[in-house]
Amino acid sequence: MTELRPIREEDAGAFLALCRQLDEETHFMMLEPGERTTTVEQQQDRIRQVLKRENQIILVAEDAEKLVGYISGMGGDYRRNEKTVHIVIGILQSYTGQGIGKRFFQALEEWAVQHDLHRLELTVMTHNQRGIALYQRMGFEVEGVKRDDLFVDGGYIDQYMMAKLLS
Template sequence: MRIRQIAKRDAPNYIALCKKLDQETKFMMLDPGERTTNLKEQKRFIQSLLDARNSMVFIAEHEDRLVGYLGAYGGEFRRNRHNAYLVIGILQQFTGKGIGTALFTEMENWAKQAGIHRLELTVMTHNIAGVSLYKKMGFTIEGIAKHSLLVDGNYVDEYYMAKILS
């Protein structure tokens, strides 16, 4: 397993990974078929990440195949530039193998060098594996967003979680 920063050449495989995650799990934001990003847009997005000082996507590769990612998206303004909002996705067949921990470890090393002080994320309250991973990585629950998502016709609550980097 290899963890590294995303590169523009990863654009087609990254789109494919995200579309597969949309199909595999109800824990991602988009429903299957809702993701419409094309290759040109994805390359432009990746370049904007590479140009930004406080945003990055880390990818997990297994035998030249992308199997997971962790995006850290930094604030745009002086008052929130020290924050990064996180999004993670790992293919189902690769969960429980330490990939999430490895992605978080790599991202935190980068975040400290990038001047990120606060990491934050949201997670569906019934995503037991996700909540467990985030707590293991030092995140705490700061609050609950009631009925924040509508999944398969049902309202779902989310935890707001954060971690302060020293």
């Protein structure tokens, strides 16, 4: 079974490889293939910065010592937004449909409650029906539409802004 755990500094290379594979596999992530220029050292520094913050986390899914997915929750930098957590999730296509996304959201929400965080939010391309269905099952609601927000494959794409309040 795929194990979920917090990211560690020594995961930097494997995490970067996972992100690059996700860039290749799906059009639903932000970066296009080849656009990610982060070095292992830069990734390691970013992980270190996340680990220092009470309101930030990256959880990874590991199968047979290979990272196969992640969810990140990044709380704001200031008192006014530190209780709001922006979420990004990515799971390799060969691991979708196995309940990893649901487990990620359950673990992230448990962490958020333990850290007295209030709002979970994300954006999702409006044609990502599987993603939207997962987020709605996890209690997220559409709060608005960002029209023509991204330029993907030669055309503009709308995104939903979705959120879940914890208390």
